[in-house]
Amino acid sequence: MTQSRKKKEITVFLHTHRDAIANETMIVLFVDESHLNWSDACGYGWCPTQQRLLSRISNERQRQSYCGALNMQNGAIHVEPYSVMNTQTMVTFITLLREQYAGKQRVLLWDGASYHRSKEIHTYLTMINEGTTESNRCVHCICFAPYAPQQNPIETIWLKAKRFVRQKGWNCSRFSEIKQYFLDSIQNKRVHYKNLHMYT
Numbered sequence: 001m002t003q004s005r006k007k008k009e010i011t012v013f014l015h016t017h018r019d020a021i022a023n024e025t026m027i028v029l030f031v032d033e034s035h036l037n038w039s040d041a042c043g044y045g046w047c048p049t050q051q052r053l054l055s056r057i058s059n060e061r062q063r064q065s066y067c068g069a070l071n072m073q074n075g076a077i078h079v080e081p082y083s084v085m086n087t088q089t090m091v092t093f094i095t096l097l098r099e100q101y102a103g104k105q106r107v108l109l110w111d112g113a114s115y116h117r118s119k120e121i122h123t124y125l126t127m128i129n130e131g132t133t134e135s136n137r138c139v140h141c142i143c144f145a146p147y148a149p150q151q152n153p154i155e156t157i158w159l160k161a162k163r164f165v166r167q168k169g170w171n172c173s174r175f176s177e178i179k180q181y182f183l184d185s186i187q188n189k190r191v192h193y194k195n196l197h198m199y200t
Helices: 005-017 016-024 087-101 119-128 152-167 175-184
Strands: 026-037 063-073 079-080 104-109 139-143
Touching: 005 016, 005 104, 005 139, 016 026, 026 152, 026 175, 063 087, 063 152, 063 175, 079 087, 079 175, 087 104, 087 119, 087 139, 119 139, 152 175
Parallel strands: 026 104, 104 139
Antiparallel strands: 026 063, 063 079
16 A cells, blocks of 8 residues: 555544544554664764774674654653564553553554564454454554655654764763663653644
């Protein structure tokens, strides 16, 4: 499906449920994953001519993965760190979102990653939605068009967080410091980006 057709599909779905979204009995969440590496702290620095600028890296292969959800209605951000991204990680994260928004319908807008479309995820969603109709599912998932990160506003969150890491973490000697800078720029924040409402 083309990007324009997919955007129209999402827009129509949200418009159809506008009353439930307005009174927050239905919560719309933009979901995505991000990976943080030592190299994300690399940037530019100033030093005298003919002098080399060094940045200490204890293990350049260190990496941390995160699952994130951006609330379309109020701009709240939910981020959880994981050692690896797979189907079980997504089940765990969806379960956390169910607890966060207990008693609400949750609409997850995400990309077509393999662990979003796996048989295990399908089985899990079937189980938690058992006995419901399409209009009142406990968790309803909609995929963006393929290769269209600009359709997901949470990409702006990851971009700004990594920019913050480059600004503040270039001289860190431990990866734990890099991770803390990343989380500090995201956790307990609410955003009000224009693209948060691109579908409404």
